Amino acid sequence: xxxxxxxxxxxxKSGLRASLKKVSPVFAxxxxxxxxxxxxxxxxxxxxxxxxxxxxxxxxxxAVTKHLHVLAEAGLVRDVKQGRERRWEFEPSKVEQARRxxxxxxxxxxxALARLKACVEAE
Amino acid sequence: xxxxxxxxxxxxKSGLRASLKKVSPVFAxxxxxxxxxxxxxxxxxxxxxxxxxxxxxxxxxxAVTKHLHVLAEAGLVRDVKQGRERRWEFEPSKVEQARRxxxxxxxxxxxALARLKACVEAE
DNA sequence: GTCATGCGCAACCACGTGGTTGCATTCCAT
DNA sequence: ATGGAATGCAACCACGTGGTTGCGCATGAC
Numbered sequence: 001x002x003x004x005x006x007x008x009x010x011x012x013k014s015g016l017r018a019s020l021k022k023v024s025p026v027f028a029x030x031x032x033x034x035x036x037x038x039x040x041x042x043x044x045x046x047x048x049x050x051x052x053x054x055x056x057x058x059x060x061x062x063a064v065t066k067h068l069h070v071l072a073e074a075g076l077v078r079d080v081k082q083g084r085e086r087r088w089e090f091e092p093s094k095v096e097q098a099r100r101x102x103x104x105x106x107x108x109x110x111x112a113l114a115r116l117k118a119c120v121e122a123e
Numbered sequence: 124x125x126x127x128x129x130x131x132x133x134x135x136k137s138g139l140r141a142s143l144k145k146v147s148p149v150f151a152x153x154x155x156x157x158x159x160x161x162x163x164x165x166x167x168x169x170x171x172x173x174x175x176x177x178x179x180x181x182x183x184x185x186a187v188t189k190h191l192h193v194l195a196e197a198g199l200v201r202d203v204k205q206g207r208e209r210r211w212e213f214e215p216s217k218v219e220q221a222r223r224x225x226x227x228x229x230x231x232x233x234x235a236l237a238r239l240k241a242c243v244e245a246e
Numbered sequence: 247g248t249c250a251t252g253c254g255c256a257a258c259c260a261c262g263t264g265g266t267t268g269c270a271t272t273c274c275a276t
Numbered sequence: 277a278t279g280g281a282a283t284g285c286a287a288c289c290a291c292g293t294g295g296t297t298g299c300g301c302a303t304g305a306c
Binding site: 032034059060062063066067070083084085 | 263264265266267272273274
């Protein structure tokens, strides 16, 4: 149950640069306020239709549709057809992946600081 | 010492949507592979000049300059002038902020799942 | 002083993107 | 069967963005 939010499954050191290519589209998809609000709505209220999501915003239904396609392309969201409706639901795996990337960056930075400190203290 | 990578300082629940507006530019800045590589280089090797950073890539110095300005605008990077050189260094605070936002999203999602589960079990 | 290095600024270009409007389509309901 | 609701598709537009080239300006090295 719940999403795997522990154990960064350390790619640190080696696989960092290799993983950057895979994560950058996720960050790009997250880099828009409207899309972040859509994600917030989806992961708080479960699956919602396009019309429902549009009601929360001031923009057009088609604009929301485009944003949903961008999010789906990045793997952040998934759609389930249901009659003439089409409900969209949050897909947490890519968010976890992005979080691990930020963890890797922070860890690398901390290591660099530790090396610097050790170098200074050895003086 | 080191960056504050523990205690999400829970804005969860209330401040999520309010914080989204502030974090989206950070995600947008992270949403480019070239910029991610620049960040990786900076947080691994400390402060580097534009010419040094350009040597690692295939693109022009001016392109790297533009990327650095985008990163600086997002607060992910800081520059220190030093003679005729201008060294750029990683600025970890915004990365931590972005990480906390992803934490908040994951947490909200987990809570939604827990509510759903409780609702089902009450049936 | 002179020269090369490191950088900034500005113009330019192709392309992506966020947004709109208009119309066609599908499917549930009456 | 007919109407309305939910959606899809396509064209269009303004603007941002990643990238280039060209030129000018400082500053450290000789």
